Amino acid sequence: MPLQLRVARCMVLFSVLLFSHLPFPVIFVVGRDGTRWPTKPFSDLFIESIYMAKITFHGAARTVTGSKYLLEVGNTSILVDCGMFQGPKKLRQKNWEPTPFDAKSLDAVVLTHAHLDHTGFLPRVVKQGFEGKVYCSPATAELAKLIMFDSAKIQEYDAKYANKKGFSKHSPALPLYDSQDVEDTIKQLFETPRGKWFCPAEPIWMRYHDAGHLLGSNMIEVEIRDQDPPLRLLFSGDVGRYDGPLYHDPAPPPECDYLICESTYGNRDHPEVDLLDALEKVVSRSVRRGGVMLMASFAIGRAQQLIYLLQVLKKENRIPDLPIYLDSPMACKATGIYKAHTEDHDLSEGELDAEHPVLNGPRVHLCRSTDESKALNQVKGPAVIISSSGMMTGGRIVHHLKKRLPNPENTVVLGGYMAYGTRGRRIQEGADTIRMHGMEIPVRAAVETVSGLSGHADRSDLLRWLKPIPNPRQVFLTHGEPDSAEALAEELKTTRDWNVHVPDLGETHELT
Numbered sequence: 001m002p003l004q005l006r007v008a009r010c011m012v013l014f015s016v017l018l019f020s021h022l023p024f025p026v027i028f029v030v031g032r033d034g035t036r037w038p039t040k041p042f043s044d045l046f047i048e049s050i051y052m053a054k055i056t057f058h059g060a061a062r063t064v065t066g067s068k069y070l071l072e073v074g075n076t077s078i079l080v081d082c083g084m085f086q087g088p089k090k091l092r093q094k095n096w097e098p099t100p101f102d103a104k105s106l107d108a109v110v111l112t113h114a115h116l117d118h119t120g121f122l123p124r125v126v127k128q129g130f131e132g133k134v135y136c137s138p139a140t141a142e143l144a145k146l147i148m149f150d151s152a153k154i155q156e157y158d159a160k161y162a163n164k165k166g167f168s169k170h171s172p173a174l175p176l177y178d179s180q181d182v183e184d185t186i187k188q189l190f191e192t193p194r195g196k197w198f199c200p201a202e203p204i205w206m207r208y209h210d211a212g213h214l215l216g217s218n219m220i221e222v223e224i225r226d227q228d229p230p231l232r233l234l235f236s237g238d239v240g241r242y243d244g245p246l247y248h249d250p251a252p253p254p255e256c257d258y259l260i261c262e263s264t265y266g267n268r269d270h271p272e273v274d275l276l277d278a279l280e281k282v283v284s285r286s287v288r289r290g291g292v293m294l295m296a297s298f299a300i301g302r303a304q305q306l307i308y309l310l311q312v313l314k315k316e317n318r319i320p321d322l323p324i325y326l327d328s329p330m331a332c333k334a335t336g337i338y339k340a341h342t343e344d345h346d347l348s349e350g351e352l353d354a355e356h357p358v359l360n361g362p363r364v365h366l367c368r369s370t371d372e373s374k375a376l377n378q379v380k381g382p383a384v385i386i387s388s389s390g391m392m393t394g395g396r397i398v399h400h401l402k403k404r405l406p407n408p409e410n411t412v413v414l415g416g417y418m419a420y421g422t423r424g425r426r427i428q429e430g431a432d433t434i435r436m437h438g439m440e441i442p443v444r445a446a447v448e449t450v451s452g453l454s455g456h457a458d459r460s461d462l463l464r465w466l467k468p469i470p471n472p473r474q475v476f477l478t479h480g481e482p483d484s485a486e487a488l489a490e491e492l493k494t495t496r497d498w499n500v501h502v503p504d505l506g507e508t509h510e511l512t
């Protein structure tokens with residue numbers, strides 16, 4: 001570039017910088033009606049463009065996993081949830097793509113709850129240089145540790161297994177993060193109680209409210225306090241159910257200008273069945289078949305709920321006193337955390353009795369070691385094995401499936417919603433064979449689904465929860481597959497006249 005041109009460019013740049021910092025406007029565009037633009041000093045416009053709040057949907061956009069919402073105000077950036085993508089390979093591969101924000105420049109991460117699709121990417125972000133605090137409820141901190149360590153272990157195991165068997169396309173296959181990364185991550189967890197305002201980074205203030213979805217689960221009320229009145233946001237997190245077993249009802253939502261709401265069950269209601277009746281029928285049919293009843297369960301929440309319900313059925317003599325094997329070290333530890341955080345659930349220790357305690361008992365066997373897990377291959381029915389992962393994508397249940405699926409005497413029980421692309425979904429949809437560890441395993445076992453176990457609000461629950469919110473400027477529906485999210489969007493547009501949008505992955509919106 002010629003020298004004169006360089007000098008001219010420098011002068012223009014210098015002038016723009018100088019004028020933009022003056023407290024009064026020096027350049028105007030005068031409209032036909034005589035109005036002048038800009039009507040504000042350049043300095044104000046400059047500052048507004050810097051401090052404009054915006055949100056970017058880096059996960060759980062038109063899908064149910066990978067929750068990550070980046071909230072930015074000026075140079076402040078806070079990530080709400082840091083979940084892992086799960087389900088089909090195409091989604092899981094997103095965990096391996098370059099992270100779409102600079103982990104080092106994040107001021108804080110704030111978690112709604114401990115589930116892997118809300119916390120499972122956190123060690124990866126720490127590995128990439130995030131050093132700030134991770135705000136979460138006390139129970140979420142305890143559960144998130146378990147979930148992240150378990151996730152690291154599953155990934156380490158899968159990578160090792162793939163390398164041993166040579167069926168990975170990558171050589172060597174690597175875990176997304178390992179146990180050391182999780183050790184580093186848990187040092188950053190910062191326990192934060194419900195109901196009190198906290199400031200992860202100015203000007204963003206937040207307050208937790210009970211979401212009733214999992215032990216320690218919260219929705220997040222946000223105030224951006226660089227303006228008067230503050231700009232108000234509400235992140236629903238995962239909304240729980242009304243009158244469900246185990247958890248409190250979701251707290252009433254505070255008023256907000258912008259609502260970021262989940263839509264997992266936006267287009268359907270849970271069947272109106274009595275959960276105990278439904279489970280009794282499934283167990284009775286399994287006992288008649290004579291084999292083992294293998295229950296796929298999330299280690300946290302679902303497993304405790306299942307043991308509790310089975311203990312109730314036993315106490316009421318509605319099912320035989322079957323042995324129950326809880327084959328998940330994480331579920332065994334989580335059971336202890338449930339006992340410690342009684343403020344977070346409806347169970348009281350005295351709800352059952354000494355012979356049928358709430359979460360354990362003489363016929364409830366906790367299998368922690370690998371040897372104890374392997375020994376379950378010898379177990380003959382009738383018996384119940386509860387194992388994870390809940391959607392059968394990994395964990396010890398994969399080995400149990402290999403052993404139990406080919407025998408028609410056995411029963412495989414799926415709890416609630418199975419995400420698209422998971423083994424659980426394929427089994428639910430009646431697949432003849434399931435691919436595991438490079439082998440096709442025939443599905444001859446009976447397959448049953450117990451739907452009422454979901455910890456998610458259904459369509460009616462969501463509408464009931466949303467009812468007290470007067471009129472937000474904008475609603476973003478996330479954490480739902482496209483059909484669910486679009487159906488709920490249509491409903492809210494029609495019945496509430498709300499401005500509703502279902503964002504795509506990576507979409508950014510300014511919050512004004």
Ligand SMILES: [Zn+2]
Pocket residue numbers: 113115213214238
């Ligand atoms: Zn959840």
